[in-house]
Amino acid sequence: MREYSVPVLVDVPPSVNCVETVFARGEQEPDAVVLSRNVGDGWTPVTAARFRDEVTAVAKGLVGAGVEPGDRVALMSRTRYEWTVLDYAIWAAGGVGVPIYETSSADQVRWIVQDSGAKVVVVETEAHRDTVAEALAGGTPDAGDAAGEAGESAGPAVYCLDAGAIDEFTAAGAEVSDETLAGRRTGRGGRDLATIIYTSGTTGRPKGCRLTHDNLMFTARNVSQGSLEALFQVDGRAALLFLPLAHSFARIIEIVLVETGTVLAHTPNMKNVGPDLQAFKPTFLLGVPRVFEKVYNSAEQTAAAGGGLKSKIFHAAAATAIAWSRAESSGGAGLGLRVRRAVFDRIVYAKLRAATGGRLNAAVSGGSALGERLGHFFRGAGIEVFEGWGLTETSAPSTVNIPGANKIGTVGKPFPGVTVRVADDGEVLVKGRHVFDGYWQNEAATAEAIDADGWFHTGDVGELDADGYLRITGRKKELIVTGAGKNVAPAPLEDRIRAHPLVSQALVVGDDRPFVAALVTLDPEALEQWKSANDRTGASLAELCADPAVIAAVQTAVDEANLQVSKAEQVKKFVILDTDFTEETGHLTPSLKVKRNLVVRDFTKEIDALYS
Incomplete structure (x- = not known):
């Protein structure tokens, strides 16, 4: 612990x-x-x-x-x-x-x-x-x-x-x-109820989270005058x-x-x-990882559409931004790397910043894991993204990275007034005045979520490092246990696969199965650019799902994800679906979280086929 x-x-x-x-x-x-x-x-x-x-x-x-x-x-x-x-x-x-x-x-x-x-x-x-x-x-x-x-x-x-x-x-x-x-x-006053926010409801009926004026004001003032103060003094x-x-x-x-x-x-x-x-020119932006993935993937696809040279320049610029950011995290970049970054700043990064209005220098990301690659890329390109973590029950944030001490790949330290504990089974527990006072008209659920000592059990699994930075590794209820007894956290694999420009969503499966597999959907916007660049203009979505070139592209994303985990956790097979997971289909919550149980229910035939 x-x-x-x-x-x-x-x-x-x-x-x-x-x-x-x-x-x-x-x-x-x-x-x-x-x-x-x-x-x-x-x-x-x-x-x-x-x-x-x-x-x-x-x-x-x-x-x-x-x-x-x-x-x-x-x-x-x-x-x-x-x-x-x-x-x-x-x-x-x-x-x-x-x-x-x-x-x-x-x-x-x-x-x-x-x-x-x-x-x-x-x-x-x-x-x-x-x-x-x-x-x-x-x-x-x-x-x-x-x-x-x-x-x-x-x-x-x-x-x-x-x-x-x-x-x-x-x-x-x-x-x-x-x-x-x-x-x-x-x-x-502070003890009075301010709002009831109903959870997105990835499973079952949404529960109403009772948040008081004190919950919200304690959070807002300790975040804005503490962890993220520098962002609001510009x-x-x-x-x-x-x-x-x-x-x-x-x-x-x-x-x-x-x-x-x-x-x-x-x-x-x-x-x-x-x-x-571009018109409003903000200095600060709030987003979820999918937004930042879209920005990166759109820039990459635009460069690819411009021909081989432009694509090579973009990828070199991306590699330089990531390398520079990593170097800054471990003592500072050398002269050669600083020079390369300065060159790419003029020809690549400046255009990216201009697309956001030209004044944006910081953003906060939450909702799910951003990933180290994107975090380092945006910092290297001049837009630092501060990743945070929390739940509706904790008035949104519990931890957040801070200017001057942004440990990319983590969701930061607790903000002032918050205590985070990792239990023996890996579950992240939280205590503080930002924690809600219970579920509306649901005492049983409240008693299950908040123990006798006042700890809120988040359901997330994570790790605290020696400096107090938290890394979330998955959801306790979403851990996959394969037929061989291997515990697999699907989120890191899914995040890495979804980072590919052609991929919209990825869902890892394998509970009680002999190996780990994945369902993959294609990004409609990126697909249009890919079709133009690869002479597939008239191809239907069903045809593209079976296209060897598309399959090969997705395979590279799966291979990249597999490098991050042990052999027993690697995705051995995948299928590309001829539909996307969206809010309209009922497979995404309004906050863009995949309703895992519904996807598994609706695509049982495709999952079974992976193991036939």
Whole structure:
């Protein structure tokens, strides 16, 4: 057993709540720009006073609509400006936010709305309103008596952003006094519930994680004034959020950005991320490994499409960036390596940075493992990625790498106020004020997750090094035990295979089987470029899955992954599927995690064929 603690840096008072800073800054720095809104013809700055006033107007509307202190308000929307206004307005009205992914099905919406007992539901589009209507008309399977106990038999009121919900709330709050709202806003303290975030649900029904104002504020202030302080002291600091704000990772970063006065902008459509990066020019970015993989793979494919010389230059530049970064981690690069990096900086890395707006120098990655190769490449190219780790139950982060002490390949040290322990069986346990106070209406699950000594059992397996850096090696429940009794962690193999430009997803199998195998899917965007470059323009996806050249390319990715593990853990066979794992097919969560059990269920025939 190994344990590592970092002392508390910011001891947040118990009276503090999540909305306090919005009103304090609106009073003290009314003209400070705190958000930026894309209104279609460019980015419009939003001052602290304007943001406070919009939050106030919507909060009064929620009070006018009957929201009482502690009432749950569900929000189903993409990441957009109004999401943040509503998030803070719910807190200002004394309510509890319940985020719902905008891609959620009617069954998922039904469960979350009725399990939480939401009094109001705010949706983004008319299509979302239809989904909610379908959900609430579909009965209450397995939802218990939550709605009935809360007196919600008539169902929650539903408001639609695209149909003018903000104006509706503003009108509804016209008679609510400033004194009434001030009482609501200051009447909530650290111990009060701030949000219920439902887990993505890779297995079974999602559980609602109860996070208090103290959980969120303790995390935000100790991260922003401790581990990542340097990122939020940059002049002209600005951040672009495009990950779903329904996910705890983006949600805590939203709070950090508001707390630090970093200009916050939103991108609702993932297809617009590239243009919005170039137009908004952020200094800071939040992403998941798949985003950084896409950036690298796109650059590699573009170079390949430009011909042999350009491809050779890119690969030489990538190798140089990785070598330089590795050297910096172990004493510093020599003169020759520094010269090569300076040359490639002008002809390759500068173009990569320009594609992100030209000001980006740091990013935070979470959700799954980034991998050493990508971490070193981006640092060598001038965009340092700080990998972190945590779960919804820990208010998102528990550990994170820090500027000046970024140990690539790990997920960093605990942030201030957090203790991490690795149990004898390898499971990572966590303790701190950032740990949730339990699952909503599920005492049995809470007792299973938090032991008698207050340790939260994360379900992740990992290792702590002598300096306190944590390395995650897999999920306890996802460990594969082969027929020969060999324990195999699938994540490192999957991450390495997925790093290939042609690969979209990889899922390693082998439980109770004689050897390890894999299901592989192809990346549609990368495939189009590959088809053009290899004279396969008219080929169908099914034909390409059986194409010897494609199989050979995937084999190189598998061979590369196999170099990282013992012979008994290596992938011996694989099959390329003629479909991808997506959220639409039900095989990915909204946070882009593979629903392993569903993939295994739906592709049983293909898995069996690997072992026939």
